[in-house]
Amino acid sequence: MAGMPFSTIATRTAGLALVLALWVPGLSAQTTFKLAKNKYTPQQDVELGREAAAEARQQYPVITDERITRYLTAIGDRLVEAAPASLKDPVYEYSFTPVNLKEINAFALPGGPMFVNRGMFDAAASEGEVAGVMAHELAHVLLRHGTANATRAQNPWLQLGQMAGAIGGAVVGGAAGSAIATSSQFGLGTLLLKYSRDFEKQADLLGAQIMARAGYDPRALARMFETIAREAGASGGPQWLSSHPDPGNRTQYITREAELLTVATPADERGFPTAKAAFASLPAPRSMAETAKARSTEGRGTRTSVGTPGLPVPPPSSQYRTIAGGGVFEVDVPTNWTVLTSSTSVKVVPENGYGELRGESVFSHGVEFGIARATTRDLQRATDEWLNAVARQNPELRAAGPQRVVRLSNRTAISTPLVNPSPLGGQERVSVFTTFLSDGTLFYYLTIAPDRDADALDEAFRRIGASIHLTEAR
Template identity: 45%
Template sequence: MKHRIHRANLATLLLTASILAPAPLIVAQSQSTVAPTKIVYHKNKYSPEDDVKLGRQAAAQAERQLPLLRDREVNDYLETLGQRLVAAIPEEFQHPEFRYYFRAVEDRQINAFALPGGPMYVNTGTILAARSEGELAGVMAHELSHVALRHGTAQATKAQKYSILALMAGVTGAVVGGPGLGQLAESPFGLYLLKYSREYETEADLLGARIMSRAGYDPRDLANMFRIIEAQGGGGGGFLSDHPSPKDRYARINQEAQSLKVTNPITDNTEFHRIQEGLRGYRYSTSNQRGGNRYPSQGGNYPSTAPGGRVESPSSQYRSYSEFGVVRLSVPTNWQEQRDQSSVWFGPAAGSGSMNGNSVYTHGVSVGTYQARNRSLQQATDEFIRTNQSGRTKRGVDQLDEPQ
């Protein structure tokens, strides 16, 4: 029998879609390099069609806030590269229902994220930082793996009623009018399933390496991208900040590469470098125009750092938090807590500040309640969204029936 949650107090979790869920299980192989590491799915009560539905709704909301790059040539290039990687996904992780597409975002941060069902967004900063098409393909293959492994709805299954209420809440940002992608991908913490992040990031690395080799790219290019990000001061947002450490990921990917054979190697970087040169000519123009409207006191620019300066990496130790009778969280011990009448925010000291009298959050997780007049979850959700049209955040909340 299908089950719906009806509550007067609706909790809204602020989290990002960059990396959403606990990963499938890694089945250990012998030390032989004959076969790559085997990955199997975790239990998932939801259908691939549910992934598509969530991803489509989240993408529509995200694209209203992201500074998308309106350049057909760049987007066509990403689409061609992305579809080449999609075609290389191993058969056991192919989902005919998914609709993969790829968009560029004007943002100097090195980052990318993908939503359930297929939408992917790649920062121009990622394209410019890569030294070859293979390194760019590595970032995209990693994010593609999160989609193929269905991390989002795997987490919903594990989290049960909490994720049904707010699986995609806050997918479009936790910062006032900010450029979007960096903030979307820099807050992977907050759900009580945080402890799985090391596992699912490792699996995305491993499957990403496998996809690369099948598409004609050297899997070690993905490992090299971690070093590039690290060398640039760790400005890789969620892509770099997630567990395990860049050093461990570099070593693990190179180890996995020994078991992978690159078929029909792609060595021509002519088109890649041409796209790079084009981006250097006018990058961030649209973002700066939007920034002028939103941050006049910043000279028309988005804040280049978090409100309080460089953001401290999350602690590997966690403390539990439970409130509202609805949600439980595990947050890093070095994250601070800030409260108001109806919500609580956890995050690093440098991840919050104020601008023009408004609170600004760039990193962390926010949990709150809303007193709804409707007992219907869908009607209450619609009511909540309407009342927050002028608020400091935009949230996309989705409703799913609990599978039998």
């Protein structure tokens, strides 16, 4: 790219931090737990979990039968009440949502939201077995394993659209978008990353302790894991095991832990048969694959297009709404533009600004937000390194003027004007704004429009850029 001192891009490895050791009091068991390294605060856990839960409720067939929701919530509340006070941050927002999916699965998100599949109830022989899995998931929340996973992944980008799956394949006027994605070197699936075996064992043992306090025999958790293992042998593995690997010897160490615990006043489990009957009265559960297919057929879930590229793009609305890029940024966007989240970026596009055209997915109008790891704290050099990675893959991408030092979210930033062939014909204008996050990661805001529409979108692009607020939860 003419006039720009580009060099190669590389990744940066962050240093390690000390872990904080915590004793879980009030139990006769001698197991202790450590909170793993975590860049996030409990309040940020809540915010991230709230966003992810909203996405999950859109993607999954949530059960609204009051008999079931009351029953599940009663179990969840009992377990939360029994959890160690030292780990229950008052900001947490617990919720317990049943979903009509046949897989044996449950998961909890940072800050408290929990989802339990119907398949878990169908496979359980007692309330204690369901409560055991819920206690295990609650332990992941209390030990903050979700955001610890994100921290381990060295990934500050947590816009939580990952549960919808990656959109993938979007390009900026051809191939530039995929090059941007490649050079950014980040993904979004951190909150539901596969837990380590160490995290799993911690959740097993803390879950057993919570069960005992709540009046359940912890050995019921071991029995449920045996059921899950049998299902794995029969069908290639329940979904639960994909993110919750077996640490090995689960039955033995849970049983040993149970022997050290005193079970409180036994929980009243008489509602379990009634809950089973309520599930049986519902429509047959779908598999995750069937649900994903239905979402695609019904036009819900991951968007593969916003209108039809090549048709006129309507003017941006004069009304704006605020969206959040996980814990990294907030920004105001026109209310008639659509937010698209993928494994590599967050895009906000007008009608007819994104979709399939002549066999490829094109991004012709709108804005994009992303990050790139930097090898230097020099903003000019880091920007040029990143642009160099884009330019190597896009020989027709050209500078359209000099770079300028500007302000973005009250920080020093660099503005780079570019031009590129538009997939709609003629040229398109691409403007990239780059600045550092506090840890040295490069944040970018990108605008794109064909020459013929650029002036009409200029004010919207300016207003969006001026509203960016970097919040940087890590």
